[in-house]
Amino acid sequence: MSGIASRRLLAALVTAAVAAVGALVAGAAPAHAAPTGYLLLKGTGSVYTSNGIVNLGVTPGSSKTWGLKVVNTGSTAQQFKITITSNSPLLTTTLLAGSAAVQAPYYTAPIAPGRSVSLSLKMLVAAGAPAAEYVGSIGLRDPETNTFLDSGSADANATYQTGNTRHDLFVKTGSQPLVGGSVGQFETATALKPGNTASFTVRLRNDGGSPTAIGVSGGTSFDCPADWSIVIKQGTKDVTAAVRGATYSTGVLAPGAKVELKASIKLLHATTCTAAYVGFTGSAADGTVTSYAHVVTGV
Incomplete structure (x- = not known):
């Protein structure tokens, strides 16, 4: 065998050995x-x-x-x-x-x-x-x-906490700003443990140019309704049934005038549901808008 052939054979053997070692190392890696x-x-x-x-x-x-x-x-x-x-x-x-x-x-x-x-x-x-x-x-x-x-x-x-319709509806909780108004938005309260309650303000305001009454409907949970209690009041008057039945009205509001409702949403017990959206829809002759009080369960 010539010197060149010997060197080629040796190089091939070394390459094969290195590849085998590499394969063993790779196979041993976790x-x-x-x-x-x-x-x-x-x-x-x-x-x-x-x-x-x-x-x-x-x-x-x-x-x-x-x-x-x-x-x-x-x-x-x-x-x-x-x-x-x-x-x-x-x-x-x-x-x-x-x-x-x-x-x-x-x-x-x-x-x-x-x-x-x-x-x-x-x-x-x-x-x-x-x-x-x-x-x-x-x-x-x-x-x-x-x-x-x-x-x-x-x-x-x-949010700019303002609107431009006669049926503006805003939602807020805690120290957060009002959201919604003339557009639909969402606001989440502090996470609740069983027995805790989140409080929301629902503001109806006539931001149009002529008097109108604003109707409010909704006030029910879309998620696991049996896990939450929801009470809606205007001052001390319980208007839950009227809002849920879509019979609530603010009465005629002059431009710039407003009415506020308070919604209390309580987590009754432990649940597999992690959240609930409670929608409120404001309506007048010229349109509607819906915004949501959002409650979440804590861990």
């Missing part, structure tokens, strides 16, 4: 353990919810902050990947770890089994933005394979 976990959200208050959406009223030019919690349900310490996307260039999202802004996608430190890590999402609606919904979508994913694990939506309902 498979990636896919993380298991879920995402919780928090709007106002201190209680998180497993419901996938939390709506907060936001005045354009200002910001609101949603709390996020990532829970590891696996048997070993696991990392998670968090992604943030928005539905509008008029919405600026900032993911925060403590008080420090962090870049998304964000990779958590390893979380021990059964433990969690808390973050927050600050969302700024641009000044002058139309009254609409601006959504920050949160994705929880496997950091290596990008496999979807869970998601949530931080929903900023941009």
Whole structure:
């Protein structure tokens, strides 16, 4: 055998040996353990919810902050990947770890089994933005394979607390601004534990140019109605039946005049439902509008 042939044979043997060792090493490497976990959200208050959406009223030019919690349900310490996307260039999202802004996608430190890590999402609606919904979508994913694990939506309902129709209907809870008016919007109360009650103001206002009476209907839950009690009052007068029966009327309101109702929504007991939407529709001869009191269960 010539020297050149010998060297070629030796090189082929070395290449085969290296490939075999590589195959052994690759075969010995442990498979990636896919993380298991879920995402919780928090709007106002201190209680998180497993419901996938939390709506907060936001005045354009200002910001609101949603709390996020990532829970590891696996048997070993696991990392998670968090992604943030928005539905509008008029919405600026900032993911925060403590008080420090962090870049998304964000990779958590390893979380021990059964433990969690808390973050927050600050969302700024641009000044002058139309009254609409601006959504920050949160994705929880496997950091290596990008496999979807869970998601949530931080929903900023941009509001100027004004309207331009004769049948404007606004909804608010706590210290949040009025949402709705001439457009349909949503506002979420602090998450409820069994026995807790959320209070909402439902404001009917004539923002048109001539007198009118505003009718109000709705006031029922679209989700698990047996789990909630709903009482609607005008002052001390219980008008629940009238609103639910679509027979309630404000009486004639001059332009700029308003009437307010109070809606108390109580979570009666533990439930598998994570939320309820309670819609209120304001109507006059020239149209209708519906906005929603949104209640979520806490964990």
